Amino acid sequence: MVKKVLLNNQIPVLLETVKETRSLCMGIWVKTGARYEQPDHNGMSHFLEHMFFKGTERRTAEDIAMETDSLGGELNALTSSEYTLFYIKVLDEYIEKAVDLLTDIFLFSTLPETGIEKEKNIINEEIKMVEDSPADYVHELFSRNVWGTEGLGQPVLGREEIIKTFTREDLLKYISRHYGRENIIVACSGNFVEEQFIGYLNKSLGKLHRSCETRGELPPEYISGLNVVPKDLSEAHVCLGLKGIPYGSENRYSMHLLNTIFGSGYSSRLFQNIREKRGLVYSIYSFHMSYSDTGLWAVYAGTDRKHLREVVDITVDEMRNLSKTVTSDELQRAKAQLKGNLILALESTSNKMTNIAKQEIYYGRYFSPEEVIRIVESVTLENIKDLAWKLTGDNPLAVTVYGPVKEEDIRDFGRLL
Numbered sequence: 001m002v003k004k005v006l007l008n009n010q011i012p013v014l015l016e017t018v019k020e021t022r023s024l025c026m027g028i029w030v031k032t033g034a035r036y037e038q039p040d041h042n043g044m045s046h047f048l049e050h051m052f053f054k055g056t057e058r059r060t061a062e063d064i065a066m067e068t069d070s071l072g073g074e075l076n077a078l079t080s081s082e083y084t085l086f087y088i089k090v091l092d093e094y095i096e097k098a099v100d101l102l103t104d105i106f107l108f109s110t111l112p113e114t115g116i117e118k119e120k121n122i123i124n125e126e127i128k129m130v131e132d133s134p135a136d137y138v139h140e141l142f143s144r145n146v147w148g149t150e151g152l153g154q155p156v157l158g159r160e161e162i163i164k165t166f167t168r169e170d171l172l173k174y175i176s177r178h179y180g181r182e183n184i185i186v187a188c189s190g191n192f193v194e195e196q197f198i199g200y201l202n203k204s205l206g207k208l209h210r211s212c213e214t215r216g217e218l219p220p221e222y223i224s225g226l227n228v229v230p231k232d233l234s235e236a237h238v239c240l241g242l243k244g245i246p247y248g249s250e251n252r253y254s255m256h257l258l259n260t261i262f263g264s265g266y267s268s269r270l271f272q273n274i275r276e277k278r279g280l281v282y283s284i285y286s287f288h289m290s291y292s293d294t295g296l297w298a299v300y301a302g303t304d305r306k307h308l309r310e311v312v313d314i315t316v317d318e319m320r321n322l323s324k325t326v327t328s329d330e331l332q333r334a335k336a337q338l339k340g341n342l343i344l345a346l347e348s349t350s351n352k353m354t355n356i357a358k359q360e361i362y363y364g365r366y367f368s369p370e371e372v373i374r375i376v377e378s379v380t381l382e383n384i385k386d387l388a389w390k391l392t393g394d395n396p397l398a399v400t401v402y403g404p405v406k407e408e409d410i411r412d413f414g415r416l417l
Contacts, residue, residue, distance in 0.1 A: 002356050002366045005198055007206035011181050013198065014356040014366075016189040018349060024095060024190025025349040027087035028106050028205070029357050031185070032178035034156045035081045035291075036215065039149065040165075043158015044174050046079040047123060047166055052086065053077070054115035056108040059101075061115070067101055075101065079156050082291060083361065089350055092191040096200055103204035111171050124160050134237045134402055135283065135302055142239035142400040145227040146296060151220050180212025185360055189352035219293040224396030226413050228405055236308045236403035240315065241298025242395050247290040247362035253375050254387045255297070259288045260334040261326060261384075262318065263299055267333060269318050270299065278314075280307045292362065297391055298398075305404050312413070316397065323388035328381050339373055 003015045033045050053075075055061045068075040073090035086106055090098045130136050140155050147153035186205065188197060222243040245251055263270035263286025270284050284301040299319070303311045345351045346369055359366050367375075399413060 014187040025089040025353040026188040031183040099200040138237040138402040187357035190349040233403040240399040244295025244297040
């Protein structure tokens with residue numbers, strides 16, 4: 001049972017009590033990320049996330065690390081295109097200490113100048129790690145190809161030449177614009193007493209009265225076409241895809257099932273037809289990225305340059321023909337896989353916390369696992385075929401290729417788009 005309570009300052013708190021566990025996971029979610037950054041401040045959300053752990057008015061960075069370890073807990077954060085999350089997971093007996101530690105970091109970080117300069121170097125190393133991993137970096141290139149150089153097309157980590165310009169004043173301005181009550185949600189799942197937990201929060205986060213800017217941007221434009229980035233690598237890495245659907249779409253469960261059939265898992269069409277039957281790749285999968293107002297349905301594959309055209313041809317043919325060839329047996333198998341994945345994932349308090357928070361952010365309400373399973377079971381073969389046609393049909397593809405690619409390798413790719 002999930003309950004929603006408002007703090008004294010109207011920040012919503014999502015509560016899921018799980019008495020059979022001995023842990024709890026609490027997260028503070030801020031509805032801001034890379035897509036909301038100005039291009040000349042790209043990477044600010046992620047940079048700020050790092051800086052929150054560099055010390056507060058009461059704790060040094062070392063104190064934060066020592067206290068977390070003394071609780072046997074996990075304290076961390078992450079940034080995406082649309083949200084930033086700060087979370088802590090501890091034994092239930094440490095709930096008061098956990099709330100105090102997480103809210104202290106969130107509300108009273110000092111953002112020291114010396115820490116800012118050190119963190120620039122650390123994040124630049126993180127950027128280099130991604131760029132040195134072609135299977136990761138091609139996704140960044142693909143996103144820029146599809147969404148452009150602003151908004152959703154901006155990398156979460158930012159770029160080195162921009163990050164080096166960040167100042168403490170920039171960080172404070174970003175907080176004032178985006179870290180207001182209207183953008184904050186708290187979620188907690190595990191073994192705790194609701195009234196006690198809300199009391200702890202009201203003593204700290206409940207006293208925040210900062211407001212933030214309202215946003216009214218239009219959905220981004222999907223950009224099709226071919227983008228080739230030559231690089232001396234042992235494999236060619238390719239992402240190709242079509243415009244998808246937003247988080248709140250009524251077709252989201254059909255989308256999950258369609259993606260499962262197509263390329264998610266060992267029994268999927270892509271894995272079986274391209275890897276198992278032909279041996280053309282080691283890694284290939286499809287994925288659907290949903291955002292508040294749009295989405296992207298795409299495929300990643302890494303292959304030898306001489307197999308690139310064949311891999312792309314088979315992938316596109318499978319994608320374009322799904323509406324005609326998908327079967328009821330595939331649908332039933334996908335339903336069983338999706339239900340299993342859902343139930344297994346929700347055995348973790350961390351995943352439960354994430355689930356209830358995302359549902360509040362994107363749906364504005366909670367769907368129980370039982371309700372989700374009923375909806376999944378109600379999806380028909382016609383629903384899947386209709387969605388497959390709606391997404392594919394004659395819609396133009398976006399393709400990004402990264403690796404040792406020559407002109408003759410992609411000469412006829414235009415016909416696929």
